[in-house]
Amino acid sequence: xxxxxxxxxxxxxxxxxxxxxxxxxxxxxxxxxxxxxxxxxxxxxxxxxxxxxxxxxxxxxxxxxxxxxxxxxxxxxxxxxxxxxxxxxxxxxxxxxxxxxxxxxxxxxxxxxxxxxxxxxxxxxxxxxxxxxxxxxxxxxxxxxxxxxxxxxxxxxxxxxxxxxxxxxxxxxxxxxxxxxxxxxxxxxxxxxxxxxxxxxxxxxxxxxxxxxxxxxxxxx
Numbered sequence: 001x002x003x004x005x006x007x008x009x010x011x012x013x014x015x016x017x018x019x020x021x022x023x024x025x026x027x028x029x030x031x032x033x034x035x036x037x038x039x040x041x042x043x044x045x046x047x048x049x050x051x052x053x054x055x056x057x058x059x060x061x062x063x064x065x066x067x068x069x070x071x072x073x074x075x076x077x078x079x080x081x082x083x084x085x086x087x088x089x090x091x092x093x094x095x096x097x098x099x100x101x102x103x104x105x106x107x108x109x110x111x112x113x114x115x116x117x118x119x120x121x122x123x124x125x126x127x128x129x130x131x132x133x134x135x136x137x138x139x140x141x142x143x144x145x146x147x148x149x150x151x152x153x154x155x156x157x158x159x160x161x162x163x164x165x166x167x168x169x170x171x172x173x174x175x176x177x178x179x180x181x182x183x184x185x186x187x188x189x190x191x192x193x194x195x196x197x198x199x200x201x202x203x204x205x206x207x208x209x210x211x212x213x214x215x216x217x218x219x220x221x
Contacts, residue, residue, distance in 0.1 A: 013036040074098070129174055132173070
C-alpha cells in the first residue's frame with residue numbers, strides 16, 4: 001500500500017498568504033494539529049498550531065515566518081510503513097504527499113493511516129485472536145504457522161510485541177475461525193504459553209478498540 005492511495009479526500013491545504021487564524025480554523029474542523037501550506041501546487045511546508053501560537057501568527061500571514069515551516073513530506077510511491085514511521089518520529093498528525101516532480105498531491109492524516117492499518121491487517125474479518133507468550137529466542141514463525149495450518153486454520157495477520165529491555169515476546173495471531181479449541185490444545189501440546197484468547201465479538205471489538213487507542217497514543221497525538 002503506497003502513500004498515493006492513503007491521501008485524504010477532505011483535509012485542505014492553505015496558501016502562505018493566509019493568516020494563522022485560518023489555519024487554526026481548518027485544524028479545528030478536521031481535528032488535526034498540522035495543515036499543509038501550498039502555493040499553486042508547490043508545497044511550502046507544514047504549519048502547526050503550536051507554531052502559530054509560539055510565533056504569534058494568529059493575525060499575521062503565515063508567510064511572515066515561512067522559513068520556519070516544517071518541510072517534511074513523503075513521495076507518492078513510498079510504502080505505508082515508511083509513512084507511519086516518519087509520522088511517529090516527527091509526531092505529525094498530517095503529512096504531505098508529493099509527486100515525482102515535487103508537486104503537492106494531497107495529505108495523509110493519522111486517522112487515514114490508522115484506518116488503512118485496520119484494513120491491511122484484516123482486523124474487521126470474522127475470526128478469533130490468540131496471544132502466545134514466549135522468549136524471543138523460542139520464536140519461530142515457521143513452526144507457529146505449521147501448527148496453525150495443520151489444524152485447518154489460516155493466519156490473517158500477526159503482530160509482535162516485545163517488552164522493552166526484556167526477552168519477553170507476545171505473538172498476536174488474528175485467525176480466520178472463531179472455534180479455536182483444537183488449535184489452542186495443539187499449542188499447549190507443543191508447550192506454547194497461550195496468554196489470551198479472544199473469541200466473542202464483544203471481546204474482539206474491545207481488543208480492536210484497545211489496539212487502536214494504543215496506536216493513537218503511540219503516534220503521540
